[in-house]
Amino acid sequence: MRIGHGYDVHRLVENRKLILGGVEIPFEKGLLGHSDADVLAHAVSDALLGAVALGDIGGMFPDTDPRYRGADSLCLLEQVVRVVREAGWAVGNIDATVVAQAPKLKGWILSMREKLAAACGVEVSQVSVKATTEEGLGFTGSGEGIAAHAVCLLLPA
Ligand code: MG
Numbered sequence: 001m002r003i004g005h006g007y008d009v010h011r012l013v014e015n016r017k018l019i020l021g022g023v024e025i026p027f028e029k030g031l032l033g034h035s036d037a038d039v040l041a042h043a044v045s046d047a048l049l050g051a052v053a054l055g056d057i058g059g060m061f062p063d064t065d066p067r068y069r070g071a072d073s074l075c076l077l078e079q080v081v082r083v084v085r086e087a088g089w090a091v092g093n094i095d096a097t098v099v100a101q102a103p104k105l106k107g108w109i110l111s112m113r114e115k116l117a118a119a120c121g122v123e124v125s126q127v128s129v130k131a132t133t134e135e136g137l138g139f140t141g142s143g144e145g146i147a148a149h150a151v152c153l154l155l156p157a
């Protein structure tokens with residue numbers, strides 16, 4: 001087995017869509033980034049790449065490359081999963097946590113799991129997404145940004 005960990009943060013700004021786990025969530029602000037800034041998809045991608053020790057998505061999809069401007073991060077995740085498969089590994093399970101003071105994400109969790117599972121080519125039951133606040137503390141608490149943590153387990157393909 002291989003274990004991987006991913007962590008990502010993006011800043012919340014006005015005039016951007018909020019995309020988490022491939023789901024567009026109605027909110028007054030969105031995450032800033034070169035791609036669609038899907039912080040959850042990025043953390044999951046980094047967990048997968050970490051598990052096979054193949055760097056991170058910043059290295060695989062540089063933010064200086066115009067090809068990835070506004071990129072759909074689920075498509076990037078699909079490419080990461082392809083690399084993981086080529087390395088001889090299959091996704092066992094993924095567990096992720098989104099850290100956001102707002103909006104409330106409870107109603108969107110299943111949709112996010114479905115989108116991430118589809119991108120990874122696994123069952124929804126293999127993908128967990130949780131959400132928490134940090135009780136008003138720090139940069140997530142003040143609404144400056146959203147963070148995401150992810151771990152994954154890979155099994156021989
Ligand atoms: Mg990112």
